[in-house]
Amino acid sequence: EAQVTQNPRYLITVTGKKLTVTCSQNMNHEYMSWYRQDPGLGLRQIYYSMNVEVTDKGDVPEGYKVSRKEKRNFPLILESPSPNQTSLYFCASSLSLATSGTYEQYFGPGTRLTVT
Amino acid sequence: DAKTTQPPSMDCAEGRAANLPCNHSTISGNEYVYWYRQIHSQGPQYIIHGLKNNETNEMASLIITEDRKSSTLILPHATLRDTAVYYCIVRGRTTSGTYKYIFGTGTRLKVLA
Numbered sequence: 643e644a645q646v647t648q649n650p651r652y653l654i655t656v657t658g659k660k661l662t663v664t665c666s667q668n669m670n671h672e673y674m675s676w677y678r679q680d681p682g683l684g685l686r687q688i689y690y691s692m693n694v695e696v697t698d699k700g701d702v703p704e705g706y707k708v709s710r711k712e713k714r715n716f717p718l719i720l721e722s723p724s725p726n727q728t729s730l731y732f733c734a735s736s737l738s739l740a741t742s743g744t745y746e747q748y749f750g751p752g753t754r755l756t757v758t
Numbered sequence: 759d760a761k762t763t764q765p766p767s768m769d770c771a772e773g774r775a776a777n778l779p780c781n782h783s784t785i786s787g788n789e790y791v792y793w794y795r796q797i798h799s800q801g802p803q804y805i806i807h808g809l810k811n812n813e814t815n816e817m818a819s820l821i822i823t824e825d826r827k828s829s830t831l832i833l834p835h836a837t838l839r840d841t842a843v844y845y846c847i848v849r850g851r852t853t854s855g856t857y858k859y860i861f862g863t864g865t866r867l868k869v870l871a
Contacts, residue, residue: 646801677861684845685802685861700858732801746792747859749801 644669646750648733654756655723663718663753665733672738674716675700675747676708678729685732691716692738723757730754762846767866770840776833778865780846783827790849791822792859793831795842802845805831836869843867 646667655661667674675690677700687700691710705727707719716735720727731753737745763781770776782791790809794802806813806820808829813820819832833840843864850860 675858679799682863684863687858690858730799734801746804746807747794747802749803751801752799754799 644748646733646735646748648731648750648753650753651751652754654758656758657724658722661720661723661755663720663731663733663755665716665718665750666714667716667733667735667748668714669735669748670713671735671748672713673745673747674710674733674735676706676716676718677732677734678702678727679732679752680729688718688731720755723755725757728755728757761860762848762862764844764846764862764865766863767868769868769870770833770836772838772869772871773835776831776836776840776867776869778831778833778844778846778867779828780831781828782846782848785826785848787826791820791826791829792847792849793818793820794845794847795840796845796864797839797842805844836867838869838871841867841869 649664672693676688677685679685686702688706689700689708691697694710694713697708733750734747736747790807792807793805796802806815806818808820808822822829843866845861845864847859
């Protein structure tokens with residue numbers, strides 16, 4: 643089954659304790675992206691990756707890191723989490739958005755992160 | 759970047775057509791309009807997209823005005839399972855020239871029994 647998986651689905655942590663949220667897709671998609679969703683603000687893009695070893699900042703990258711060493715994986719790293727990073731996080735993938743292609747994005751189930 | 763404007767909420771009777779409007783008056787000539795929906799806090803799900811012609815698939819129809827400044831998503835026979843937040847999205851360009859999706863805050867559709 644074609645899917646995007648995220649782990650963990652729920653995480654409660656404390657300020658400053660480094661964490662990684664994993665994202666994996668099995669569709670051989672070039673493009674992957676991380677979003678955060680906060681009440682009243684919709685989905686905002688954190689980082690995206692056009693392909694292996696190619697990443698770039700989205701609209702709200704502060705406090706986050708990403709890496710793309712393999713095509714299928716795109717982990718989101720919070721080096722020193724703070725309470726304002728408490729949010730619902732979604733990973734998404736699609737065929738390349740580098741061109742004017744009209745490829746739909748497939749979203750993961752979400753990771754609900756609470757930083758105390 | 760082109761922005762979208764949607765009503766925050768709408769109700770629809772079960773079995774009736776749900777018509778969800780979206781304003782995207784700053785859309786560029788080659789930017790597509792996408793619709794996604796999000797049920798509870800699940801990952802958004804793709805519904806349909808279009809450029810200038812009306813589109814239909816097994817889930818919905820998309821009507822885009824001739825000037826492309828607005829569009830309407832139509833769920834022809836809404837069911838209770840269509841209760842969700844519906845996002846109208848325009849694809850914009852990043853500073854590096856690639857494309858990205860710009861999500862608004864969406865319309866919360868409630869289908870009433």
